[in-house]
Amino acid sequence: MTARDFILKELQRKYTLDKETDIESFNYLESGYIDSIGIIQFLVSLEEAYDIEFTDAEIADPSFKIVGQLAQLVERKVMENERSKAGNGKES
Amino acid sequence: MSKLCDLFFDMASEYPQKTAIWCDNKTITYEELAALVCRYSDFLIKAGVLYNDHIGIPMNNSMESAALILAAANLGAALVPINPTLPPEAIKSLFAAADVKHLIARKNFLEQTEGVIDLNLKGAQICLDGSWRNTLSFDSISKMSDKRPVVKQVTGKETLIITMTSGSTGEPKPIDLTQNNKLERAMAHIRLYNLTKEDRILAATPLYHSLAERLVLMPLLIGATSILMPRFTPALWLNCVKDQKVTFTIAVSAQLGQIAELLTSPFVPEIDSLRCVVSSSSLLENHIKNELIDKLNCDFHEMYGTSETSTVTSINFRETMGKKHSVGRPLPEAEVKIIKQDQSIAKPGEIGEITCKTTLMCNGYYNQPEIFQGALQDKYFKTGDLGYLDEAGYLYFAGRKKELIITGGINVYPQDIEECVKKLPEVKECAAFAYPDNRLGEVVALAIVPIPDTQLSKRKIQIQCAKNLADYQQPHIIVFLDQLPKNSLGKLEKYNLPEYVTKHGVFK
Structure with missing residues (x-):
């Protein structure tokens, strides 16, 4: 499953997004799809599914709240992970 | 009827x-x-x-x-x-x-x-x-x-x-x-x-x-x-109240705290439709009440109750001028008795467990009549909350007897979180407790004592909780300790935990 699909599935656990919604620029916090109670579970589920860890700076960045940009961040971190694993593999 | x-x-x-x-x-x-x-x-x-x-x-x-x-x-x-x-x-x-x-x-x-x-x-x-x-x-x-x-x-x-x-x-x-x-x-x-x-x-x-x-x-x-x-977000709430010309609502105090905070910003819509707002779940601080009354321009009530009894007491803020911190007088449907530890009825001013008899009482716990009977004393429901009545019959909340964390108005039972975390083989002991929070009133905090010489990360605990608990049960704070604070009989002193972890804990 792509990061974008995973995020959309998690966001819609309580409410289905309107078909008209522009997903790429959708702010899931301002629209209340994730609230201050649900944010931790959302983040940890995402980290676990993709074996990544967000830094405090990444979480604090305004782009983190936007579905499209969050999906890109996840994909970037997954690629970095893979590159670093591949790099480690060569050394050993 | x-x-x-x-x-x-x-x-x-x-x-x-x-x-x-x-x-x-x-x-x-x-x-x-x-x-x-x-x-x-x-x-x-x-x-x-x-x-x-x-x-x-x-x-x-x-x-x-x-x-x-x-x-x-x-x-x-x-x-x-x-x-x-x-x-x-x-x-x-x-x-x-x-x-x-x-x-x-x-x-x-x-x-x-x-x-x-x-x-x-x-x-x-x-x-x-x-x-x-x-x-x-x-x-x-x-x-x-x-x-x-x-x-x-x-x-x-x-x-x-x-x-x-x-x-x-x-x-x-x-x-x-x-x-x-x-x-x-x-x-x-x-x-x-x-x-x-x-x-x-x-x-x-x-x-x-x-x-x-x-x-x-x-x-x-x-x-x-x-x-x-x-x-819910405070901005969505304010816009909804304005656009839909809302006249009445009951909100949980954690929501009202966030709304009051937003109302201090100059860019909020002017609200003129509200007639009355009621706060439930826990007592609001006076400066938050004042901010809400000033900006929302309406009557303000607070209530006290439980799921089993529905609302027990209610108070209009105008009355609270002379009754600061009271949660009000019983509804016509309800009667309140304060029971002391020796099971006698408390006199005005004496703290004990708040018990309530009401015509609004639930039908019991489904399929668990004995457990519900055990929660009653002479038809009064034992709320697990501590409080006292004054001479005029106003009720004052003085804390919780039963262990409970109220986050954003939702009740969280610490044992649910503890049982989930204890399933991790590296955990020797753990305790979930309430930690004060500006936005949610309280958040779930978790004190962990790992088994010596094991590797237990905050992340592993978070993943265990994310997979096995609901969104509102997730620990917002995880603290590692060498031991939990206990009294001389070895009983966990949970009330002491927020202070204890600040002194002895390692926040990871």
Whole structure:
């Protein structure tokens, strides 16, 4: 499953997004799809599914709240992970 | 006494064209809502839902949910509404405790639980939005009859809602609320706040809790309009109140704290429609009350109650000038006694456990009559809260006897979190406790004592919780300790934990 699909599935656990919604620029916090109670579970589920860890700076960045940009961040971190694993593999 | 659903249908024939519910920029008139309730009733009968059957429903705030509550009442069936983010094992145990036979759920829920959990349901499984595998689909709802099916056995004494006091791993206590419970509670609050058909009543808390259920039912029983917010942020709340000309609402104190904070910003809409706001769940600080009264320009009440008893006491802020920190006087339906540790009745000013006798009392814990009897003393429900009465009969809250964390107005039972975390082999001991928080009032904090020489990371604990607990049960703070604070008898001193972890803990 792509990061974008995973995020959309998690966001819609309580409410289905309107078909008209522009997903790429959708702010899931301002629209209340994730609230201050649900944010931790959302983040940890995402980290676990993709074996990544967000830094405090990444979480604090305004782009983190936007579905499209969050999906890109996840994909970037997954690629970095893979590159670093591949790099480690060569050394050993 | 008229039955709950009869009252709604009376209003529908009296005010057919009036807006019954506004939700998420859509409206439904009384006539349309009555037709929807009839179609749902017809559909459910054809799906095999019988009188007294229990239907599990991961519930969100929507017109469909409101219509399904009324349809269940119409049929003499019961709903077991749950938080859709509950983990599968918790859902299974809650549904088993409440004898759930049928399921109504969104496609997202059916997809997420497929192959993960066998709910072992014997009745119908219905997809609320579209179709999914072998489930029945509400897609055909428009073909159903809009003539009201009347189930003659319905007397009002049937269970309508079973709501859970405990979330996941702990033994759930299913609170049994009959149709008459729901009706009498709604009517008591309509009288208390002088609500009329002119009111526009906002519900902005989740419908799987009894507060929002009451806020939605109240207007529908008197021909007023229900404003149902699907999701809450303080900005969405203020815009909704302004645009929908809301006149009355009950909110949890954590929401009001966030709203008050936003009201200090210069860019907020001016609110002039509100007549009265009520704060529930825990006492608001005076500066927050003042900010709200000043900016929202309306009456302000606070209430104290429990799910078992409904509202016990109420106070108008104007009275609190002389009664600072009181949660008010008992409703006409309720009587309060303070019981001291030696089981004697406390004198005014003496602290003890708050107990309450009320005509609004729930029907008990479903299938657990002994446990409910154990929570009663001489017909007074032992709330587990500490408090005292003054000479004039005003109640003052003085803390909780039972261990409970209230985060954003939702009750979290520490043992649910502890049992989940203890399953990690590296955990020697752990304790979940309330930690003060500006936004949510309290957040769940977790103190962990790992087994020496094991590797236990904060991340591993977070993943364990994310997978096995609901969203509101997630620990916001995780602290590692060498040992938990205990008294000389080896009993955990939980009340001491917030201070203890600040001194001795390692925040990871």
